[in-house]
Amino acid sequence: MTTFALVLLAIGAAGFLFRLLRGPSLSDRVVGLDGLQSIVVIAIIVAAARSDSGITIETVLVAVLVGFVGTTALSRFIERRGN
Amino acid sequence: MDILSGVLIVAGSALAMIGGIGAVRFGDLYSRMHAAAKAPTLGLVLVSIGAAIAIDTLLAYTTLLLVVILQLLSSPVGAHALSRASRRQTPVALDGPDDLSRDEDRAASRHAEPSD
Numbered sequence: 001m002t003t004f005a006l007v008l009l010a011i012g013a014a015g016f017l018f019r020l021l022r023g024p025s026l027s028d029r030v031v032g033l034d035g036l037q038s039i040v041v042i043a044i045i046v047a048a049a050r051s052d053s054g055i056t057i058e059t060v061l062v063a064v065l066v067g068f069v070g071t072t073a074l075s076r077f078i079e080r081r082g083n
Numbered sequence: 084m085d086i087l088s089g090v091l092i093v094a095g096s097a098l099a100m101i102g103g104i105g106a107v108r109f110g111d112l113y114s115r116m117h118a119a120a121k122a123p124t125l126g127l128v129l130v131s132i133g134a135a136i137a138i139d140t141l142l143a144y145t146t147l148l149l150v151v152i153l154q155l156l157s158s159p160v161g162a163h164a165l166s167r168a169s170r171r172q173t174p175v176a177l178d179g180p181d182d183l184s185r186d187e188d189r190a191a192s193r194h195a196e197p198s199d
Contacts, residue, residue: 002087005096005130012096012123015103016158019115027112027169031119034161035106039117042099043152045127045147046092054138057146064150068157072164079168 002050006043013039029072037067091133098126112173113166120162127154 014034020032041063048057103135105118131147 002092005092006110008093008096012100012103015100015105015107016119019106019119025112025169025173027165027173028115030165031106031112031115033101034165035119035123038119038154038158039099039103041150042096042123042127042130043151045130046096048143049088049092049134049137052138054134054140054143057134057138057143060150061146061153064153064157068153068161071161075161075164075168076130078165078172 002046005046006050009039009043009046013043026078030071032068032076033074034071037063037070041067085137088133088136091136091197095126095129095131095133098129099123102126111175112134112169113175116166120158124154124158127151 016032016035016039018032020029020036023029025034041060044056044060044063048054048060099122102118102122105122106115108133109115109118131151135144135147
């Protein structure tokens with residue numbers, strides 16, 4: 001069950017990676033990076049449920065906060081610099 | 084209980100996959116942002132509920148509740164900041180009057196008047 005979920009997540013990650021590598025503008029790349037971060041967070045949770053001990057669940061908090069700070073900082077950068 | 088958590092995890096992962104497909108297939112920046120910001124957030128909520136049922140410890144319940152709250156708070160803020168920042172750089176077709184540009188021009192002219 002979790003293996004199938006990880007396969008679905010890999011397909012979604014490939015889509016976001018495509019947008020990250022060849023988004024026409026910098027904002028498209030940030031969209032890809034943000035989505036990729038969401039996928040990574042979900043994958044860590046699925047891996048914790050798969051391992052059954054759930055000992056890696058605390059790293060998810062750090063991943064969520066780092067993703068939010070990254071997206072916001074890049075938005076400020078785009079607003080100041082453009083393109 | 085095991086089946087319920089498995090169904091929730093697979094449904095949430097499918098939502099995240101739909102977000103990735105939308106980020107590839109949609110035509111302009113704001114449509115891609117719509118797909119990339121909302122679908123994985125709901126997917127994260129579903130996966131968190133499923134994983135909390137599967138792991139079933141107090142640490143998992145509290146941590147996943149905190150993760151869900153943080154993601155629900157931070158995802159709209161991040162998408163809003165990004166769309167506002169990229170408004171000038173990536174023009175898209177409008178379906179109505181551009182109220183924000185009008186307000187910004189009006190504020191700029193009002194700001195410029197007293198200095199003259």
